[in-house]
Amino acid sequence: MVDWSAARALLEDSCADTFDKTACVLQPRKGGLGPNHKAVDDDSRVAFPFSGTIDLEASTERSGRNKPSDPETSGSVSYDAVLTAHIGAWPYLPERGDFVVADGVTWKIMAKEKDGSSRPAWYLNKA
Structure with missing residues (x-):
C-alpha cells in the first residue's frame, strides 16, 4: 500500500532540491x-x-482573483515575477505587501496562489 502523504512530501522535497537555487x-x-x-x-x-x-x-492568465479596478481593461493582471518555494519548515507564511530580497533586487508580494501543496506561488513586482 502506498503512503500518499509520504510520497507527496518526498516529491515536494525533490522538487525543492532541483529548482530552489536562488538565495x-x-x-x-x-x-x-x-x-x-x-x-x-x-x-x-x-x-x-x-x-x-x-x-x-x-x-x-491569472486574472480571476485580482482584477483591475478599471472595467474597461481586458481583465488580465500582469506581474514582474513569480516566486515558488517549499514552505514546509517556514516559521510563518508571507503576506501581501511583504518584501522578498533576492540577487540584490527587492520584490513586493502582490498576490498569492495556493494549490494545496507545500509550494504556493507568490506574484511579485519590483519594490
Missing part, C-alpha cells in the same frame, strides 16, 4: 501609523532566509 530573504512589512504613512518593517515577524525559484516571465 532569498523574506522581510515582513506592515502598514504605517496611519493611511498617510508608508509601510515599515514588521518587528513582530522575524525576517528569514530561504531558497526559492523566481520566474521572471510571469503569466498574465
Whole structure:
C-alpha cells in the first residue's frame, strides 16, 4: 500500500532540491501609523532566509482573483515575477505587501496562489 502523504512530501522535497537555487530573504512589512504613512518593517515577524525559484516571465492568465479596478481593461493582471518555494519548515507564511530580497533586487508580494501543496506561488513586482 502506498503512503500518499509520504510520497507527496518526498516529491515536494525533490522538487525543492532541483529548482530552489536562488538565495532569498523574506522581510515582513506592515502598514504605517496611519493611511498617510508608508509601510515599515514588521518587528513582530522575524525576517528569514530561504531558497526559492523566481520566474521572471510571469503569466498574465491569472486574472480571476485580482482584477483591475478599471472595467474597461481586458481583465488580465500582469506581474514582474513569480516566486515558488517549499514552505514546509517556514516559521510563518508571507503576506501581501511583504518584501522578498533576492540577487540584490527587492520584490513586493502582490498576490498569492495556493494549490494545496507545500509550494504556493507568490506574484511579485519590483519594490
